[in-house]
Amino acid sequence: MGILDGLEALGLGNLKKIDTIYEEEHKNDEQEGVSDQPKKKEEKDFLMEKEFECPVCQRKFKQRLARTTLKCTGHDIDLRPVYEGIDVSKYDVIFCTDCGYAVLTRYFAALAPTHRKLLNENIRKNFKPQNRDLPETISYEDAVLRYKMALANAMVRLAKNSEKAYICLRAAWLYRGMREDAIQKGEKDKDKLKAMQDAEKEYLITAAEGFIKARAGETPPYAGMNSTTLDYVIAAIYMETDTNLKDGVRLLQDVITSRTATPQNKEKARELLIEIKKKLGE
Ligand SMILES: [Zn+2]
Numbered sequence: 001m002g003i004l005d006g007l008e009a010l011g012l013g014n015l016k017k018i019d020t021i022y023e024e025e026h027k028n029d030e031q032e033g034v035s036d037q038p039k040k041k042e043e044k045d046f047l048m049e050k051e052f053e054c055p056v057c058q059r060k061f062k063q064r065l066a067r068t069t070l071k072c073t074g075h076d077i078d079l080r081p082v083y084e085g086i087d088v089s090k091y092d093v094i095f096c097t098d099c100g101y102a103v104l105t106r107y108f109a110a111l112a113p114t115h116r117k118l119l120n121e122n123i124r125k126n127f128k129p130q131n132r133d134l135p136e137t138i139s140y141e142d143a144v145l146r147y148k149m150a151l152a153n154a155m156v157r158l159a160k161n162s163e164k165a166y167i168c169l170r171a172a173w174l175y176r177g178m179r180e181d182a183i184q185k186g187e188k189d190k191d192k193l194k195a196m197q198d199a200e201k202e203y204l205i206t207a208a209e210g211f212i213k214a215r216a217g218e219t220p221p222y223a224g225m226n227s228t229t230l231d232y233v234i235a236a237i238y239m240e241t242d243t244n245l246k247d248g249v250r251l252l253q254d255v256i257t258s259r260t261a262t263p264q265n266k267e268k269a270r271e272l273l274i275e276i277k278k279k280l281g282e
Contacts, residue, residue, distance in 0.1 A: 003151070003202065004152055006144070006145060010100065010145070014126065015152050015155075021151070021164050021210065022161050022164060022213050044136045044137050046070060047067065047086070048065060048066075048067050049064055050064075052096075054098070056119050057098055057099035061096060061098070063095070064091060064134065064137075065091050065092075065105065066083070066091045070085075071083060071084040072084075077236045078237055080176065087174075087177035089170055089174040089177055090143040090174065090177070092104055093143070093150045095146045095150075097129060099119075099129075100124055100127030101123065101124070103150055104166070104170065106223070111157070115157040118157050119157055122156045123153060143174055144171070147171040150167050151168065160214065161210045161214040162222040163223060165206075165214055168207035168210060169203070169211075169223075172200045172201075172203035175203065179200070182196065201240075208238065208241075211230055226260075227260075228258050231251040232252070232255055235252045235269075235276070238276070239279065242279065246280070248276050249273065249280070252269045252273040255269040256269050256273070
């Protein structure tokens, strides 16, 4: 599948002609119920409302984001955090349904006039305004479209490779969450589950490509990560996707011998290295 498939419905089919994501780098308070039985919390209970002003069309709009007081229950091998009661990935894209502006929360900021112009000409002009309602929760399908819009926006405004790669990593995490959710709800359609897994893999591979380019052309931090964390994440993606395993070994050896990596990072790298070497031995 194409990585931007599905944006036709929003009027942005032409964006699919952009066939490369990455350019070559140019250096340069919780309310508890009062009843005796504690109410089981639902997804909506882990969300909060926040108002934003769109930096492209200036409309003020509200959006639901994950609360900041969530309980983290662990991390996947590629550092995806898992929280109790909610898949935070579903709520991490800020999306203006009037003009099509979309961005990951960590990158929400004022725009340079040149970038606003690019977004006006290449997204807003063709975008079909969507329903302004603020739903209690959003579906995985809606969340996928938001990530695709965030990636399309980043491509149009010539964002750094690290940002585009990070959007791809987060989109991969979203598909992983979608598949876990489907399995938990008893989904038996193997083709459906496989499609989610394939989409996750495609985004992971695209993320690793972008992180490699970012590593060569940008200065840290890369999407909030230092060099050793980034190397670890790239190696973890290689392990998860069964690609470039030998490069993964080299990256992890660099982390293990690095003078700046923390003991915890080195330990994680050692554990991952054992797993990759097992795969290579197979
Ligand atoms: Zn807007």
